[in-house]
Amino acid sequence: NYIHSLRDLLTRTHSNLLFGTQLFQQNPPRYYNAMMLLGNHEGLYRKQHLVPFGEYYPLQSLVQPILTLLHMPPNGFSSGAPNQPPLKVNGFTIAPFICYEIAYPNLVRQQTKNKQLIVVISDDSWFGDSIALNQQLQMTQMRAIETGRYVLACNNTGITAIINPEGKVIQSAPVDRTHILNGTVRIMDGNTPLMRLGYWPIWLTCLLLLAVGFLINVPRE
Numbered sequence: 001n002y003i004h005s006l007r008d009l010l011t012r013t014h015s016n017l018l019f020g021t022q023l024f025q026q027n028p029p030r031y032y033n034a035m036m037l038l039g040n041h042e043g044l045y046r047k048q049h050l051v052p053f054g055e056y057y058p059l060q061s062l063v064q065p066i067l068t069l070l071h072m073p074p075n076g077f078s079s080g081a082p083n084q085p086p087l088k089v090n091g092f093t094i095a096p097f098i099c100y101e102i103a104y105p106n107l108v109r110q111q112t113k114n115k116q117l118i119v120v121i122s123d124d125s126w127f128g129d130s131i132a133l134n135q136q137l138q139m140t141q142m143r144a145i146e147t148g149r150y151v152l153a154c155n156n157t158g159i160t161a162i163i164n165p166e167g168k169v170i171q172s173a174p175v176d177r178t179h180i181l182n183g184t185v186r187i188m189d190g191n192t193p194l195m196r197l198g199y200w201p202i203w204l205t206c207l208l209l210l211a212v213g214f215l216i217n218v219p220r221e
Helices: 003-011 060-071 099-103 107-110 132-147 193-197 200-216
Strands: 016-025 028-038 044-045 087-089 092-098 117-122 151-155 161-163 169-172
Touching: 003 016, 003 028, 003 060, 016 092, 016 117, 028 087, 028 092, 044 087, 092 099, 092 107, 099 132, 107 132, 107 193, 117 132, 132 151, 132 161, 132 193, 151 169
Parallel strands: 092 117, 117 151
Antiparallel strands: 016 028, 028 044, 087 092, 151 161, 161 169
């Protein structure tokens, strides 16, 4: 009922809202950590890379007897499919990521192709006030540089920020405070060399440097 009333409000005000939620699929029964788009445009993104022990248990068949013995409920999140329908708003396409998915450069590189804006949502409350908050922000800044995209990073308790394609934080919200962050981003098109070529030029360069270093240090008679 809440989702339906929220959808009606957004439609009346010609607005769009992107937020995180738990999603239940009835057939077959599965739970997802998801991002939902409501309003004039609607869509869903289901998280692909789940947190071990936080969102799922590796080797479930081996761990389940221990959980039962400790009276602990199993974590039942399922992974989203690799190729999901894109989230589109007013003619541009969003590349969505949830939590530490932003730490996977190859995932971000692939998912951002043909998309104009990156959005990442997270909840860093389990990190407290540790350096993990800044570490996640720095990883997000790297993804902005690698893809040449603006990034909207929204965090329940961590660092909420708008990041430009050069990786600079142009606006941010106070940590662990209720705040409305207003800003402007540009819709970016095209692919950076990294997005087009991947990482093989980097590996090739490393191999060539190792070969040169080996040849230089070969003993000569």
